[in-house]
Amino acid sequence: MxxxxxxxxxxxxxxxxxxxxxxxxxxxxxxxxxxxxxxxxxxxxxxxxxxxxxxxxxxxxxxxxxxxxxxxxxxxxxxxxxxxxxxxxxxxxxxxxxxxxxxxxxxxxxxxxxxxxxxxxxxxxxxxxxxxxxxxxxxDIPLPITSEILSIINDFVSDMDIFVEQETINDITLSFKGLNEFQIRQILNLAYQDGGCIDQDDKLLILKEKEQFIKKSGMLEIVNFTENIDHIGGLENLKEWLARKAKVFANLDKAIKFGVDVPKGIMIIGMPGCGKSLTAKATASLFEIPLVRLDVGRLLGKYVGESEENMRKALKLSEAISPCVLWIDEIEKAFAGVGGDGGGNDVTTRLFGQFLTWMQEKENTVFIVATANDISRMPPEFLRKGRFDELFFVDLPNGEERRKILDIHLKKRKKWNKGIDSIALIKETVGFNGADLEAVVKDTIEMAFIDGKEMITTEDLLKSVKDTKSISSTLKEKIKEIKSTIDKIDIKPASKEDIH
Ligand SMILES: Nc1ncnc2c1ncn2[C@@H]1O[C@H](COP(=O)(O)OP(=O)(O)O)[C@@H](O)[C@H]1O
Ligand SMILES: [Mg+2]
CATH class of the missing domain: 3.40.50.300 (P-loop containing nucleotide triphosphate hydrolases)
Structure with a gap:
């Protein structure tokens, strides 16, 4: 024991x-x-x-x-x-x-x-x-710590009388983090039977087994995606910050030994359609770890205490598959009504408290990415230092960012060409968000196809810009509201200053 x-x-x-x-x-x-x-x-x-x-x-x-x-x-x-x-x-x-x-x-x-x-x-x-x-x-029985996992593996290796490279042992030790002793032995057995030895390739098997645990639980969702950090136009401060943390994650074992704190997570707040969800995916891609989504609505049960138990299980499960990114999208909706009095809000308030405590105390390699549009109704304790490593504000893209976003979406569809006048486009797209710009590109390409054109021109793009209602016109009040709440908190801008 x-x-x-x-x-x-x-x-x-x-x-x-x-x-x-x-x-x-x-x-x-x-x-x-x-x-x-x-x-x-x-x-x-x-x-x-x-x-x-x-x-x-x-x-x-x-x-x-x-x-x-x-x-x-x-x-x-x-x-x-x-x-x-x-x-x-x-x-x-x-x-x-x-x-x-x-x-x-x-x-x-x-x-x-x-x-x-x-x-x-x-x-x-x-x-x-x-x-x-x-x-x-x-x-909750604590899961084996690194040194305990190491001795489970060493016991197994000597029981089976096989040779395993020290480097492999170190690597798989980390991959096993979050599993219990029983599960670790099971997977070691599986890996051994699979090829009569245990080697680097077995890391994949461990990950696959972890995925199995999640699927069975039905409480977290593994998100498959193709986006990476290069698909984000702008948000340079945020991307630089993530790149730094990625270095830690890539060498977690060494980093911890060196005395580096394990990154906890990040909160991304800001305008709709500006790349917050995109960043969650890009983070998992950058860190080279799985992306799992926590959907608080899915945890709500009908019996007393059931929701809390589901939350506990979901959080434990995220530890079991760690290192991973735990993504809570639009967290303000997930915990809507927190702090209100009576009825259904009670449960949400408890879940919220449970989540906060877990975050505060967590010493695992679950990296949280929480996103939110409007935080005006979020309890202030959530944003207090110590829970997240950093809070970032994603604003509507500035000129240089709009140029980059247009480029990304044109290039993605292989329709970018040197003749496109980005300065003219930047001028006409003030107040557009990333999703608007993507829509402009899509519409332009569709029109060009219908008109039988090979190349896209600046005029084509400008025409779509005119026909597109940007978020700044459709959600004027909302945007003002988001800005005014942001002004009251200590938060970093995700973007670098505009060069235009
Ligand atoms: N900074 C950006 N760079 C490139 N594309 C973007 C950017 N922001 C938004 N988009 C496009 O708009 C879509 C919606 O963005 P999303 O990240 O879901 O917005 P939200 O901030 O509301 O989570 C993305 O899938 C992407 O195609
Ligand atoms: Mg989103």
């Missing part, structure tokens, strides 16, 4: 956490940890199938239901320090009698000095009744 797990469990017990909820599939592993922590403690187990069970030998002692079990054992804590280990009882956690009994034990544990009983609930399904919320601590 890993030291870290045992230590954390022990600290929870010392700090009088009366009910510890452990969400894990491998009860044997948890039993070991509990046995370790409870060396001098009386351990009593309730098993949903067998009733009261001897914790050490697992032999059935007395057939009973959970209510009878709790009544039978609830006073043990007056005589001796006691652990009550309850397995697979999630189905009972809507029963008022059971809730009342658990609450009584928890309160005694907290307030009666001569009583000491800690309850462990072990289940793969987390159900937390409102009445017990203040007493329950959910304990």
């Amino acid at each position: 890993k030291r870290s797990t045992v230590n954390i469990l022990a600290s929870y017990i010392d700090a009088l956490h009366p009910i510890i909820y452990i969400n894990h599939f491998d009860f044997k592993v948890i039993d070991d940890a509990i046995a370790h922590v409870g060396e001098n403690v009386k351990c009593v187990e309730f098993n949903n199938a067998l009733g009261l069970v001897d914790f050490k030998t697992k032999s059935p002692m007395q057939e009973c239901d959970l209510e009878q079990f709790l009544k039978l054992t609830m006073d043990d804590g007056f005589e001796q320090d006691t652990f009550l280990v309850l397995k697979d009882i999630h189905g009972e956690l809507n029963n008022p009698k059971i809730i009342a009994l658990l609450k009584r034990i928890a309160e005694n544990n907290l307030y009666n000095e001569s009583y000491n009983t800690t309850i462990f609930i072990l289940s793969e399904i987390t159900v937390i009744p409102r009445e017990l919320e203040n007493y329950i601590t959910v304990f």
Whole structure:
């Protein structure tokens, strides 16, 4: 059993956490940890199938239901320090009698000095009744840290009696980050059977296995894309910043050893259609890691506590596939109504808090890219320093940026030519966003095709410009609003100053 797990469990017990909820599939592993922590403690187990069970030998002692079990054992804590280990009882956690009994034990544990009983609930399904919320601590078994992964691999290598290059071992160690011991062994086995050895090629296999985990969960979405950083016109400050972080990600192992902080993430705020979503994709491409999208709406469940549990699972899952980019698009919509009072907003507010805490404490290689158009209704604590590494404001593209964006979209369609007068185009496209400019290019090319032309001319483009209603005319008020909220926060411009 890993030291870290045992230590954390022990600290929870010392700090009088009366009910510890452990969400894990491998009860044997948890039993070991509990046995370790409870060396001098009386351990009593309730098993949903067998009733009261001897914790050490697992032999059935007395057939009973959970209510009878709790009544039978609830006073043990007056005589001796006691652990009550309850397995697979999630189905009972809507029963008022059971809730009342658990609450009584928890309160005694907290307030009666001569009583000491800690309850462990072990289940793969987390159900937390409102009445017990203040007493329950959910304990996620910490995933193996780098040195632990290394020793799992080394054990495997020596068990199998094979030779693996040190460099390969270092590399796959990082790829395994976020998986649990069981999953790591499984994949090592798979890799070994696949070719009788373990080599650099197996990194691909590990990534594929990680993708499997995500697909099964249905909580995160892997986004496939073709865009890269060269598809973004302008936003030079933002791109430079990302390029720096990419260097860290490319040499994460060395960077961490050197003392570099693992990048946490970035928040991109600004005008619609100016390349925010595009940047999320380009980031994953630049970092050469998968892009997974967190859709908060998808996490909402109908049972009490279900949404929070889904959020916890989604975040854990993102760790399991890390290094990855975790993308939350239009975060202001995802957490709409946060801080409002009553009803449906309650759940969103809790999810939001949960997400903030996770971000604040996170020490993994999940790089967050959050995008937002309008942050006027976002709670200010979200933007506080320490959560994101940096906040960037994406404004409507300046002249030089408009030129670049037009070029990118013309070149993408192989219709760029030297004769195009960019200065004239820049002048006529003030207030256009990237999406408008892309539309101009598309329309022009379509018209040229219909007219049977080979080449695109400046006049053709200018004609489409005239026919296009830019965002500045259609969303005038919205743009003013976005600008005025941005002025109030400490945020970096994504663009360099215009050279025109
Ligand atoms: N800076 C840009 N460079 C190149 N294309 C852009 C840029 N901004 C927007 N576009 C085009 O407009 C489309 C929509 O942009 P998107 O990134 O989705 O906007 P948003 O900022 O609203 O997320 C992109 O797919 C791209 O084709
Ligand atoms: Mg977008």
